Amino acid sequence: MKTVLIIEDNLEIRENTAEILELAGFKVINAENGKVGLTMAERSKPDIILCDIMMPEVNGYEVIRELKMATGTGKTLPAKFDFLSLVARASYKNLLFQFLHLF
Amino acid sequence: MEQKPISLENEAGFRVLFECATISILVVNEQGNIELVNPCAETLFGYQPAELIGTPIEVLIPENLRSRHTHHRKDYFERPKARPMGLGMELYARKKDGQIFPVAISLGHYELAGEKLAVAFVSDITDQVRAKKLVAEREAWFRNMADNSPVMIWVSGSDKNWTYVNNTWLNYTGRVIENELGTGWADGIHADDLDRCLLIYNEAFDARQAFVMEYRLRRADGQYRWIQNVGKPTYIDNVYTGYIGSCSDIHDQKRATSELEELVRKRTNELYEALDREKEMNEMKSRFVSMASHEFRTPLSIVLSSTTLIEQYGSPNQDERIQKHIARIKSSVANLTTILNDFLSLDKLEQGKVEVELDRITIPEFMKEVVEDVQTVKKNGQLVNIEHQGDDKVLLDQKKLRYILVNLLSNSIKYSSDEAKIRVSSHVNQNEILISVKDNGIGIPDEEQKFMYNKFFRARNTGNVQGTGLGLTIVKRYVDLMGGDVSFVSKVGVGTTFNIRLPKIAAL
Numbered sequence: 001m002k003t004v005l006i007i008e009d010n011l012e013i014r015e016n017t018a019e020i021l022e023l024a025g026f027k028v029i030n031a032e033n034g035k036v037g038l039t040m041a042e043r044s045k046p047d048i049i050l051c052d053i054m055m056p057e058v059n060g061y062e063v064i065r066e067l068k069m070a071t072g073t074g075k076t077l078p079a080k081f082d083f084l085s086l087v088a089r090a091s092y093k094n095l096l097f098q099f100l101h102l103f
Numbered sequence: 104m105e106q107k108p109i110s111l112e113n114e115a116g117f118r119v120l121f122e123c124a125t126i127s128i129l130v131v132n133e134q135g136n137i138e139l140v141n142p143c144a145e146t147l148f149g150y151q152p153a154e155l156i157g158t159p160i161e162v163l164i165p166e167n168l169r170s171r172h173t174h175h176r177k178d179y180f181e182r183p184k185a186r187p188m189g190l191g192m193e194l195y196a197r198k199k200d201g202q203i204f205p206v207a208i209s210l211g212h213y214e215l216a217g218e219k220l221a222v223a224f225v226s227d228i229t230d231q232v233r234a235k236k237l238v239a240e241r242e243a244w245f246r247n248m249a250d251n252s253p254v255m256i257w258v259s260g261s262d263k264n265w266t267y268v269n270n271t272w273l274n275y276t277g278r279v280i281e282n283e284l285g286t287g288w289a290d291g292i293h294a295d296d297l298d299r300c301l302l303i304y305n306e307a308f309d310a311r312q313a314f315v316m317e318y319r320l321r322r323a324d325g326q327y328r329w330i331q332n333v334g335k336p337t338y339i340d341n342v343y344t345g346y347i348g349s350c351s352d353i354h355d356q357k358r359a360t361s362e363l364e365e366l367v368r369k370r371t372n373e374l375y376e377a378l379d380r381e382k383e384m385n386e387m388k389s390r391f392v393s394m395a396s397h398e399f400r401t402p403l404s405i406v407l408s409s410t411t412l413i414e415q416y417g418s419p420n421q422d423e424r425i426q427k428h429i430a431r432i433k434s435s436v437a438n439l440t441t442i443l444n445d446f447l448s449l450d451k452l453e454q455g456k457v458e459v460e461l462d463r464i465t466i467p468e469f470m471k472e473v474v475e476d477v478q479t480v481k482k483n484g485q486l487v488n489i490e491h492q493g494d495d496k497v498l499l500d501q502k503k504l505r506y507i508l509v510n511l512l513s514n515s516i517k518y519s520s521d522e523a524k525i526r527v528s529s530h531v532n533q534n535e536i537l538i539s540v541k542d543n544g545i546g547i548p549d550e551e552q553k554f555m556y557n558k559f560f561r562a563r564n565t566g567n568v569q570g571t572g573l574g575l576t577i578v579k580r581y582v583d584l585m586g587g588d589v590s591f592v593s594k595v596g597v598g599t600t601f602n603i604r605l606p607k608i609a610a611l
Contacts, residue, residue: 010401013401013404016404016405016408020408020411020415
C-alpha cells in the first residue's frame with residue numbers, strides 16, 4: 001500500500017482529500033503546515049507528497065526546496081518521491097484526476 | 104582785425120559791394136523816397152533798373168500796412184539805430200505785380216551832406232517761412248495723431264529722459280505733462296515692479312535695444328493696472344536720438360489669461376484626480392478578482408470533494424434523484440470554476456503578467472487529453488473526431504494551447520445539438536502548426552462576427568446557453584501571445600470552423 005502525505009492548512013480540504021484517497025486505497029498521513037509536513041516526510045517516508053502552495057510560514061515552494069536539499073544530503077527520506085502541488089495551480093478536480101492516474 | 108572804414112567810403116569798393124550783394128539793399132531818405140536800390144532788390148521786387156529811384160519806399164509794402172509803415176519810418180529817423188526791423192513780428196513786402204511775400208529786414212543809417220539816410224537790408228524768407236510752416240504742420244499732425252491714439256505714446260531723448268507723452272497717457276494717469284516728463288513717468292509704477300522696470304529700461308537704453316516690459320501703473324482713479332510698455336531706439340540720419348515707445352493697458356487681458364490658466368490648472372487637476380480614482384478602481388478590481396478567484400477556490404474545492412464523497416458513500420442502487428442533484432452540483436461547480444479561471448486569466452493578461460512557457464508536447468496524445476477534458480460537457484450522442492497530419496512532437500505552451508482547444512471544443516459542444524459531429528484536425532508543416540475545430544452548430548450571425556473577440560460579448564443567438572463572453576477574448580490574446588493568429592468562418596444554421604495558426608518553434 002502506497003503512503004501519501006498531505007500537507008494542507010485548510011482542515012476541510014485536508015480531510016476530504018484524505019478521505020477520497022483512503023477510499024481509493026491509499027494510506028494517508030496528514031500535516032497541517034509545512035513545518036509539520038517536513039518532519040512527517042522524514043519520519044514516515046511517504047511515496048507521494050501532496051502539498052498546498054499558499055500556506056502561512058513555510059509555503060509549498062519552501063517545502064519542496066527543503067525536501068530536495070534533504071535528499072541530496074542523504075537524509076532518511078524516500079529515495080524517490082512524487083511531489084504534487086495542490087489547489088493554486090490546476091483545478092482541484094483535474095489534479096485529483098491526474099494524481100489517480102499516476103498509479 | 105580792425106576794418107578800415109576808408110574802403111567803404113571808396114566809391115568803387117562800395118559799388119562792387121552794393122551791386123554784387125545777394126541781399127536786397129535799399130537806401131531811403133528822410134522823406135521816405137528811395138535814393139538807391141541794388142540790382143538784387145530790383146530783381147526781388149520785379150522792377151526795371153533805376154525804376155524805383157525816387158519813388159516812396161511804401162510802394163514795396165502791402166497796401167494795408169503802408170500808413171503804419173510811414174509812421175514807423177518817421178519814428179526811426181528821429182531815433183536812428185542799427186537794428187532788425189519789426190522785432191518779433193512777421194514782415195511782408197510787395198512786389199511790383201502785387202504779390203505779397205515774407206521778408207526779414209535789418210536797418211542801418213548814415214548822414215550824407217546833412218541828409219539823414221536809412222539803409223534797409225531785405226531778404227526774402229518765403230522758403231524759411233514755408234519750411235517752418237511745414238515743420239509746424241508736421242508737428243501738429245503728429246501730436247494730433249498721438250493724442251488721438253488709443254495707446255499711450257512717449258518719446259525720450261538720448262539721455263533717457265522723457266521729452267513727450269501724449270494726451271492718452273495724461274488722461275490715463277490723470278497727471279499734467281510736467282509731472283511725467285524727465286523721469287516723472289516712473290512715479291506711477293507699482294513699488295514691486297519699479298526696480299525690475301528700471302533695470303530693463305536702463306539696460307535697453309545702454310545697449311540701444313528694443314524692449315518690452317510689463318508692469319503695474321497707477322491709473323487716474325488710483326487703481327494699479329497692468330500695462331505693457333514697448334520701446335524702440337530712434338535714429339535721424341543714422342544719429343541716435345533716443346527712444347519712442349507705446350503702452351497699452353493689458354490688465355483685463357492678463358486677468359482673462361490668468362483666469363484661463365487657473366481654469367486649465369483646475370481642470371487638469373480634476374482630470375488627474377479622476378485618473379487616480381480610475382487607477383485606484385482598477386487596482387481594487389484587480390485585487391478583488393485575484394482575491395475572489397483564490398478565496399472562492401477553497402470552498403469550491405470543498406463542495407466538489409464533499410460531493411464526490413457523498414457519491415462514494417451512497418449505496419450502489421441509490422435514488423436516481425440524488426444522482427441527478429449530485430451531477431447538478433458538480434457541473435455547477437465546474438461552471439463556476441471555469442468562470443473564475445477566465446476572470447483570473449483575463450486579469451493577468453491585462454496586467455501583462457502572462458508569459459509563454461514552452462513545453463514539448465505530442466500532438467495526438469495532447470488532443471486525446473483535451474477531448475477527454477470536455478467529455479463531461481458533451482451532449483447525448485455527440486462525437487468528437489480527431490485527425491492529425493505531419494510531425495507529432497512540437498514545442499508549445501501546453502497550458503495555453505489546452506485552454507484554447509478546450510474553449511473552442513466546449514463552444515462547439517455547447518452550440519451544437521445532440522448527436523452532432525465535431526471535428527478537430529491538426530496539421531504540422533515545416534513552419535506552422537494549423538489546428539481547426541469544425542462544428543455544424545448554430546453559427547455566428549454575420550453582423551456580429553466582428554465583435555466575437557470583445558470582452559463579455561455574446562451573440563444574440565446564444566439564447567440561454569451559459570457563458571461569460573470571455574472565452575474567445577482569452578483565446579485571441581493567448582494566440583497573439585504565442586505569435587499566431589485565429590480566424591473563423593461561420594454561417595448561421597450551418598456551422599462554424601475556427602482556425603488557429605501558430606508558428607512552429609524549433610527545438611533547441
